[in-house]
Amino acid sequence: MAVEPLTDEEIERGLADLPGWSLRDDRLVRTYSFPGHPAAARLVAEVAEAQEELGHHSDLTLGYNKVGVSVNTHSAGGKVTELDLRLARRVEEIARVQGVA
Numbered sequence: 001m002a003v004e005p006l007t008d009e010e011i012e013r014g015l016a017d018l019p020g021w022s023l024r025d026d027r028l029v030r031t032y033s034f035p036g037h038p039a040a041a042r043l044v045a046e047v048a049e050a051q052e053e054l055g056h057h058s059d060l061t062l063g064y065n066k067v068g069v070s071v072n073t074h075s076a077g078g079k080v081t082e083l084d085l086r087l088a089r090r091v092e093e094i095a096r097v098q099g100v101a
């Protein structure tokens with residue numbers, strides 16, 4: 001899908017509805033904390049399924065009790081696009097259901 005990079009203003013507007021998310025080095029990023037490792041791994045598993053449905057994929061980092069999510073759009077030259085905001089909203093929904101957002 002051809003998508004255009006968002007302007008800084010558009011990214012800021014999108015981030016206003018995504019508490020905990022920020023823009024770092026042309027990526028939308030967020031870290032989630034969990035009571036332990038299996039709970040953290042469950043977020044990764046569910047986000048992986050959602051990413052397949054969306055056809056858009058973040059870089060997920062699984063630690064002992066933390067998960068890092070970092071995403072931009074490769075096909076837009078590594079810039080942030082609407083696809084990244086959409087993915088971040090979906091990850092937030094999953095994290096809310098799992099009680100960590």
Ligand SMILES: C[C@H](O)[C@H](O)[C@H]1CNC2=NC(N)=NC(=O)C2=N1
Nearest residue numbers: 055056057058072073074075076
């Ligand atoms: C064909 C497939 O939809 C593309 O390769 C998708 C897969 N997931 C992707 N994920 C991300 N983050 N950026 C992309 O440009 C991208 N492209």
